[in-house]
Amino acid sequence: MTSSDSSHGRRNSSSSSRTSMQDRIPYSPALSSAYSDTSSVRSRNSVADAARSIAGVFVSCFTPPETKSSNSFADSEEYRAHSVTSDASGAGSERRRSSNRGIYAHSNNSTHEREPAGATEKLTMEGINRVTRNFSPSFKIGQGGFGTVYKAKLADGTTVAIKRAKKSVYDKHLGVEFQSEIRTLAQVEHLNLVKFYGFLEHEDERIVVVEYVPNGTLREHLDCVHGNILDLAARLDIAIDVAHAITYLHMYTDHPIIHRDIKSSNILLTENFRAKVADFGFARLAADTDSGATHVSTQVKGTAGYLDPEYLRTYQLTEKSDVYSFGVLLVELVTGRRPIEAKRELKERITVKWAMKKFDDGDALSVLDPKLEHYAGNSLAIEKLLELALQCLAPRRQSRPSMRRCAEILWSIRKDYKELMGSDFRSFSTRSQRS
């Protein structure tokens, strides 16, 4: 996100722009059960276990090449499941249509095209070149593992983020990743997930077009890059949004989807500080539990500092790996620190290890982001957030809560926090934004 996006990140009032609690529920049946006090779940032994396993996690970032053989995207079974219509453009090609989301794929050996769902313009290389002025650096808004990200406006006025894969995407490894991103994005639609508009595969270009989310990443806001401080209420809202998004992926898509790369730089914020989870480059469909399988064995991928130790040890991926990463994210939200802070003294370098130790010593408030003020009202919320983080960071995945449970607990924390703050809730929010 560049500073040229001048509309970004100037939050004057944290709560006035936010919607009501009811408005914020993207789905309701999942969140119906009542919150029960989690203090009984807290185990001191688990802190030591967590610390031991966490220490082993941060040795390196594992992104070995994908070895699993994969069919071409056009041959994938997931896509065969979508209805197929004949392609108007030529022999040897076919057009597949996502049955419920109006997304097209069009292939003739080397070319796949899709058009944005909801946007009227057909996606073509010519069109992409036009709207990005041939990928002019002035349209560039970011750079990531997948490639370069550009901001552009389609002819129908839709502002989009255009992700242009690095040339090396043509390698098998990245090609598989690209296909994974496409398959996954095409399936999901949720308020707290970045919308997929389409993709285009043309000669050696791989382009993904997604919803443009205008207010930078959560990491940037925790670093105050945009000049504002996220208060505790905003951080709670963001945690809830992310929990909703991951719950949706785990429970409400056709097949459970594991995100695999939950981290603060993959959480994009809207102007109203709603969170949208991005970057499905690593996502994998989870095992079909009906068939008795409980995990997907695969190469370890993800980002150092967020990786589930059990996944690292066993190569077995389950939804609980996302829960672990979410626990790291919760600690990040409370402390403001990155998961790995290489420049700090040894005992503070691994943020979750440091924070969980403090929590276990009964000194939770000392890990609070120094940018946030302590009030009587926020200590309980901070303690409960860390308590939930501790559960998410449990070394054994069976001990971790589901994402749905995390969402329920977060709802309860926010409810209690609002009640405690009473009429001060808004003024506290506003005041800490200005400080």
Ligand SMILES: Nc1ncnc2c1ncn2[C@@H]1O[C@H](COP(=O)(O)OP(=O)(O)OP(=O)(O)O)[C@@H](O)[C@H]1O
């Ligand atoms: N949909 C979007 N809307 C607005 N900005 C975006 C969008 N997607 C990405 N960006 C910007 O581009 C940057 C790079 O994004 P990208 O998803 O390619 O990589 P990343 O998630 O930062 O890193 P990595 O790929 O290594 O995980 C982001 O940090 C963000 O600033």
